[in-house]
Amino acid sequence: MTYQSFHQKYRPQTFAELVGQNAIAQILTHAIEQSRIAPAYLFCGSRGTGKTSSARILAKSLNCLQADRPTPNPCGVCEACQAISQGNALDVIEIDAASNTGVENVRNLIERAQFAPVQLRMKIFVLDEAHMLSTSATSALLKTLEEPPEQVVFILATTEPHNLLPTIVSRCQRYDFRRIKLEPMVKHLATIANQEQLTIDDSALNLISRLSQGGLRDAETLLEQLSLFGSTITTEQIWESVGAVPDEHLVDWAESLLLPQVSSTETLLVQMQQLFQQGQEPIAIVQGLLRLLKDLQIAQTLPHSPKLSSVMPEIWQRLTNMNSINCIRLAEVRSQLRQAEFQLCQTSQPTLFLECLILDLIAIPALGAPAQINHSLLDLTTTWQQTLNQLSVNHRPIFRQAQLVQCSSKGATIRFRAASFLNLATNYQSEIEQALSQVLAYHVPVQLCT
Ligand SMILES: [Zn+2]
Incomplete structure (x- = not known):
């Protein structure tokens, strides 16, 4: 028997077996049970989410010889099911539009659509990456869809539905395949x-x-x-x-870079050497760190929303536990790493470049009040969230009615939704000023407004 990849070997054979697309499986099952088959379907979604598998299941459901009408439970063993599974059924035509973009190919296809199926009950055309068809090819297809031949079902699959003609989309029954949970x-x-x-x-x-x-x-x-x-x-x-750096190492690194009092520089350098020796690419290290620092920022701002990040639970725990992160320092490290991502591609000695960068980052202590820092929108949100966390529990609700709208080394502005909250807040001006200064690691005068 020829070798089958896991993907082929464990391809779902019925809609009940389709992984992680319950809604779609349910709707199509009902439609098949009631023999309400559309002439054209559009399956949208990112790669590997089950579009092609669903197209094959649909083809089998319509053609299984064990039933005399469409069945949601194709047997998988009859001649028709077998031929469709193996991809050699004469009446199931799979076309990769990415490699058949010419109008001639689609014309051929349309001509073939007019003939009755030779082997099966229904003829199925699967157009993969349908958005790749040329404009003229698409309009040729459109004509067929306007008057679909009997006993023919078109299944258009695409990762980019927005690049399909709206007139095509409107002639299809559309299903959006989600990323698998x-x-x-x-x-x-x-x-x-x-x-x-x-x-x-x-x-x-x-x-x-x-x-x-x-x-x-x-x-x-x-x-x-x-x-x-x-x-x-x-x-x-x-x-x-x-080819990625394990998250555990990246958290160690983040700690060394952001909380020098916690970890030792030596550990960091030894780990970096080990990674290089294992053949790890400097660019992969930098990209891994950037991703982890993003997760760190989420963990610090929204500690109860682990689903927003891509890390494992134990890593998330460590990120939320990293107290007293200076957000300016975090922004600075991220900005340096982002620049390094570009520079690494241009240097002939990426390993040396990264070592120097990391040493520089460790050597520069947490910044005091720099001459002029204006925080981006994301930093403002994070800073504000951290500031709120510093406030006493009783005063927090008042300041939750406000946003940090501007913040530089010269001063910060906090804007309230309503004057009533502003009036209350003026009593705690010194407390909020202290909290913000603590987060920023330098004193900053605060102005309250509506
Ligand atoms: Zn069958």
Whole structure:
């Protein structure tokens, strides 16, 4: 038997098996049960979310020989189901529009659409990456969709529905495939691991799912790649396999850079050397740090919203525990790293460049009041949230009715939604000034207004 990738081997065979797209599966199942089949479907969504799998399931549901009408439970073993699964059914025509963009190809396709199916009950055209069709090809398709031939179903799949002609979109029944959520993805990967007799714990499955960012195919491919290491899969292997720096190391680094009193410079430098020796690319380190610092900012501002970040629970815990982060220092480190991301691509000695940058960042102490700093919108929100956290619990509700609208080394402005809150707040002017100065690590005069 020919080798099948995990993605092919564990492709769902019915809508009930479709991973993480319950709403779509349910609607299509009902439609098939009631034989209400549209002449054209549009499946939108990012890659690896089940569009092609759904197209094949639909093709089988309409053609399974075990039933004399469309069935939501295609048998998977009859001649028609087998041919469709293997991709060699004469009446199921899959076209990758990315490589067949010419109008001639679509004309051929339309001509073929006029003939009755030769083998199956229904003829199915699957147009993958439909947005890639040229304008003339699209209008040729449009004509067919305006008067769809009987016994023909078009399934258009696209990652970019906004690039399709609205007239095409309006002739299709549209389904938006969401990125797969963590839970169903972990469950699906666990099933595969079990079938393949792989030893892999929950945190490793979780990590694969997070790294795949909702793309099931990416997750399956990564798991398959990891299975080549041997039957036991660890989180270290996963990080190594994706060429990224483990988050644990990145948190250590963030601590060294932002809380020098907590971690030692030596540890940081030793870790960096080790990563270089393992062949880790400096650019991957910088990008990893930038991502983690973004998560750190979220953790500091919204400690109860771990779902907004992409890190594992134990990493999130460490990020929320990093108290007394100076947000100016954080902004400074991020800005330096962002610049480094560009410069690293141009230098002939990226390793040396990164070492120097990290040493510089450690050497520069937390900034005092710099000559002129204007905070961006994001920094203002973070700063304000941290300032609120510094206030006594009784006074916090009053200041929640306000926003930090401007902040520089010369002074800050806090604007209230209503004069009544402003009046109350003036009693606590010194407290808010103190709280803000503490967050910024330098004294700043505060002006309250509406
Ligand atoms: Zn069948």
